[in-house]
Each structure stands twice: as C-alpha cells, then as structure tokens.
Amino acid sequence: MRRILPLIVLSQFLCTSLWFAGNTVIPELASALHLPLAFLGNLTSAVQFGFIAGTLVFAILTIADKFSPSKVFFFSSIIAGILNLAIVLDGISSFQILLFRFGTGFFLAGIYPVGMKIASDYFDKGLGKSLGFLVGALVLGTAFPHLVRSLTDQLPWEFVIYATSVLAFVGGLLIVFLVPNGPLRKSSQEFNPSVFIKVFQIKKFKAAAFGYFGHMWELYAFWAFIPVILMNFQSNNPIQINVPFWSFLIIGIGGISCSLGGLVSNLIPPKRIAILALSISGICCLLSPFFIGQKSFVLLMSFLLIWGFAITADSPMFSTLVAQNAPEQSRGTSLTIVNCIGFGITILSIQLLNFAMLKISLSYLFLILSAGPLFGLYAMYTSREDKAYSNTFQKKEI
Template identity: 85%
Template sequence: MRRILPLIVLSQFLCTSLWFAGNAVIPELASALDLPLAFLGNLTSAVQFGFIAGTLVFAILTIADKFSPSKVFFFSSIIAGILNLAIVLDGISSFQILLFRFGTGFFLAGIYPVGMKIASDYFDKGLGKSLGFLVGALVLGTAFPHLVRSLTDQLPWEFVIYATSILAFFGGLLIVFLVPDGPFRKGSQEFNPSAFIKVFQIKKFRAAAFGYFGHMWELYAFWAFIPLILINFQSNNEIQINVSFWSFLIIAIGGISCALGGLLSQITPPKKIAVFALATSGICCLLSPIFIGQSSFVLLISFLLTWGFAVTADSPMFSTLVAQNAPVTSKGTSLTIVNSIGFTITIVSIQLINISLNHIPVAYMFLILAIGPILGLVSIFDKNRT
C-alpha cells in the first residue's frame, strides 16, 4: 500500500509532461513555420480544447467509473504519447500541429482526472495529502518540458517531443502493471449521462466546484504566458536570460506548494488552505503591473516565483472538496466534469490575453486574471452555495 501513492504520483508526472511539450519548443516552431506570436496562445488553447472535449466524453459515458481506471489511464497515456510525437512529422502545417495538440489534450482527460480517481479509490482518509502530491506531480509534469529544453538547447527541438512521449509511455506502463484498482472503488454498472448534472445539486460540491473555476481562470493563462513575460523583460532591458529555465522554475515551484498544502490539510481544513492560496494569487494578479513593468530582474523573478507558488496551492484542496462531496458511485465522473468546465474557462482567459497582445502593454495584461480569484472567493463564502 505504501508504494501506491509514489507510483501514482510518478506516473502522473511522467504522463502530464505532454501538456506543455509544444509550449517548450514554440520559438523553434514559430521560426520553422513563420508563425506569429499569437500562436503561443492558440497552441495552449488547442490542448485545452482537446482536454475539454475528452473530459466531456469521459464524463458523459462515465468511463472512469464504468471501466478499470488503471486501464483507462494506460490506454490514454499511450495514445496521447503517439499524438504528441506526430508534431515532428516533416512538412506539418500549423493547423495540423493544432489538431495533434487537440488530440493529445483529449487523451490527457484519461490521465489527470483519472489519476485523481485512482488516488481517491485508495485513500479514503487523508485524501487532501494524496491529491496534494498528485496535483504537484501535474505541475512538475507541466513544467518539465521547459527544463528539458533548457538542458538540451544545443540539440534539435524534436528531442523534447521524443522525451515527453517516451516518459508518457513509461508512466502508463507503471500504472497498468503496478497499480490495480483500489479497495474503495465502486464501479458504475449502467450508463448514466445525467450523473454530471445531478452532482451540482449538492451545495457543498457546488461551492467547491465554483471556487475551483475561479482558480482555473487564472492558472493556465498565467502559466501559458510566463515565457512572454520573460521575453518582454529581456527585450525591454536588452539582456539575455534563460527563458526556458526560469519558465520551468516559476511553474515547478507550484508543485512544492501543492505537496505542502496536502501535508497541511492533515491538520488544517482544506477549505482554509484553498481560501488563503486563492486570495494570495489574486493579490499577485493585482500587483502584476508593478513588478512586470519594472527593470529589476531579481524583483521580477521573486514576484513570479511567489505567484507561481500561490497560484497552484488551492488546486488539490478544491479537488479534495469536490471528491469528498461527490456521490461515491460517480466520483470519477464528478471529478472529470469539474475538470472539463474548469478547462473551458481557461480557454476564455487565455484568448482574452492573446487578443490583448497588440493592444495592452504586457505589464497590464494580467490584471484581468484577478476576476477569477475574486469570484472564486465570493462563491466559497456564499451561504446559498454552502
């Protein structure tokens, strides 16, 4: 039993490295295909759209509850890894890249929420700790392609794609061979397309879900445009910095906060941790023009690392609250549909920033992200939802 959580965490990390694999090589892709700067937002959105479509299909068909979660995780990791590899094909067009990234995102729906489902099937008690480590693995996996690119900048950009696909294959194999279905799993034996609607009739579930949605408005838009912030600083101050390395650190530090939040949830209610983290990241949104617009690299990095630490700490806490307040027989479907709606919201915030690229100074673009934490906090404290 002790080995189960480390195996799930490791597999989640390996497989979710596919998420930002395209983002890590966007300068090379843009150069090779003569793509505009706005393609970064479109590339990220393609994965998000795919994930949304995948989670909707998985949720409506109750796949994570009807079939073995370990097998669903395995097959999803293999297919997602293959689709990730496809973007290195010779003569590929920008549309085809977006299509393959969409497909990768679709099958990530069988990895991230299903990984949380597997954890909840094993850890009825201490779920906050388990999901803290699990979401931390997602954060590190998301950041990892930037590190790979930083360490292999003398190699062809395709190396990042090869590496992340191989890691995903290995992660899927670990789950299917070493992590059988958990003791608390209760499978759903019949098709129930309304399960994902009924859970929102539960007040505590609804409050946790809406808090999570506010968190998601901010999270991926911040992550996606970290390289832009650094490139803009580099250009304005005429200095050379390792954009890939610092992008990795700013995202990866969130993995530490997720794990720390998970440990703290054993002595502090998850709701309190979520509120503190969401409020802190909201303050960072409001302060962003001050730090992004100044000329000190030390101050900028210190601020972005603080923001990166705060922006993820609430994620496993909201997922814990969602899982704890969902019906036992539809827990996997409930986690999946909340993820689906949350990632739909990320599309809106990412594209709003994408549209503003040519109209608003970079330093002020991230003020709009404060809307998410503010509405999330209002939802948590709304007595009608709790």
C-alpha cells in the same frame, strides 16, 4: 499500500509532461513555419480544447467509473504519447500541429482526472495529502518540458517531443502493471448522463466546483504567458536570461506548494487553505502592473516565483473538496465534469489575454485574471456549508 501513492504520483508526473511539450518548442516551430507570437496562445488552447472534449466524452460515458481506471489511464497515456510525437513529422502545417495537440489534450482527460480517481479509490482519510502530491506531480510535469529544453538547447528541438512521449509511455506502463483497482472503488455499470447535472445540486460540491473554476480562470493563462513575460523583459533589458529554465522554476515551484498544502491539510481544513492561496494569487494579479514592467530582474523573478507558488496551492484542495462531496459511485465522473468545465474556462482567459495583448500594455494585461480569484472567493465565502464541513472534517480525522 505504501508504494501505491508514489507510483500514482510518478506516473502522473511522467504523463502530464505532454501538456506543455508543444509550448516549449514554440520559438523553433514559429521560426520553421513563420508563425506569429500569438500562435502560442492558440497552441495552448488547442490542448485545452482537446482536454475539454475528452473530459466531456469521458464524463458523459462515465468511462472512469464503468471501466478499470488503471487501464483507462494506460491506454490514454499511450495514445496521447503517439499524438504528441506526430508534431515532429516533416512538412507538417500549423493546422495539423493544432490538430495533433488537440488529440493529445483529448487523451490527457484519461490521465489527470483518472489519476485523481485512482488516488481516491485508495485513500479516504488524508485524501487532501494524496491529491496534494498528485496535483504537485501535474504541476511539475507541466513545467518539465521547459527544463528538458533548457538542458538540451544544443540538441534539435524534436528531442523534447521524443523525451516527453517516452516518459508518457513509461508512466502508463507503471500504472497498468503496478497499480490495480483500489479497495474503495465502486463500479458504475449503467450509462447515466444525468450525473452531469445532478451532481451540481449538492451544495458543498457546487461551492467547491465554483471555487475551482475561479482558480482555473487564472492558472493556465498565467502559465501560458510566463515565456511572454520573460521574453518581454529580455527584449527591453541588456540582460540575457534562460527563458525555458526560468519558466520551469516559476511553474514548477507550484508543485512544492501543492505538496505542502496536502501535508498541512491534515491539520487545517482544505477549504481554508484554498481560500488563503486563492487570496494571495488574486493579490498578485492586482499587483502585477507594478512588477511586470520592472527593470530589476531580481524583483520581477521574486514576484513571479511568489505568484507561481501561490497560484497552484489551492488546486488540490478544491479537488479534495470536490472528491469528498461527490457521490461515491460517480466520483470519477464528477471529477471529470469539474475538470471539463474548469479547462473550458482556461480557454476563455487564454484567448482573452491573447487578444488583449494587442490592445494594452503587457504590464496591465494580467489584471484581467483577477476576476477568477474574486469569483472563486465569492463562491467560497457565500457557501453556508463551512461549519458543517469543518465538523465533518474533524470527525473524519478523529
């Protein structure tokens, strides 16, 4: 049992490196195909659209509950890795790139939420800690292509794509051969699309899901536009910076906060951790005009690193609350549903920033993201289940 969590975490990290693989090489793609800067937002949204479509299909067909989660994870990682490779084909058009990134996102739906389902099938007590490490792996996996590019900037850009696909293949193999179905797994044998609606009738589940939705409005838009912030700073200052490396650090530091949040969730209820992290990231949204236009590299990086640290810490806590308050026989489907809606929200925020970037100064752009934390905090504070949850939490821990 001790080896199971590290294996799930490692596999999640390896496979989710596919997520921002395309974003990492956008300068080379833009140069080769004469694409505008706005293509960055479209590229990110293509993956998000694919993920939404995938989670919708997986949820409606209850795939993660009807079939072996480990096998679903394996086949999804292989197909996603192959579709990731496709963008290096000669003569590829911008539309085809978006189509292949859509496909990669579609099968990431069989990796990220299914990885959480596998973890929940093994761990009941201490689920917050388990999901903290798991979401931390997602964050590091998302950031990893930036690190690969920064270390291999003398090599052709295709190397990043090759590397991330190979990592995804390895991650899938680790799961299917070394992580069998968990002891807490309850298989759902019947097609039950009503789960999609009925699960939101559970008050504690609904509150956790709405908090997660507010978190997602901010998260991926911030991640997607980090290179834009850094390139803007570089164009307005004589300092030359390694944009991929700093992008990796700003995104990757969130993996540390996820893991720390998971560890302290044994002492502090996940809901309180989520509220604190969401509050800090919301404050960062509101303070962003004072820092984005800064001439000081140290001040800007300090702010972005703090924001990057806070913006992810609530993610595993919301996932924990969702998993704990979902029916056992449809836990995988419930996690997938919430992911589906959450990532749909990310497209709206990314495209809104993409459009607003043409109309307003970059310094004020990220005020738009403050709506997410405000909504999430409202959902959590207006929930009347806090006391009941705390009692439940204490009983479980005892």
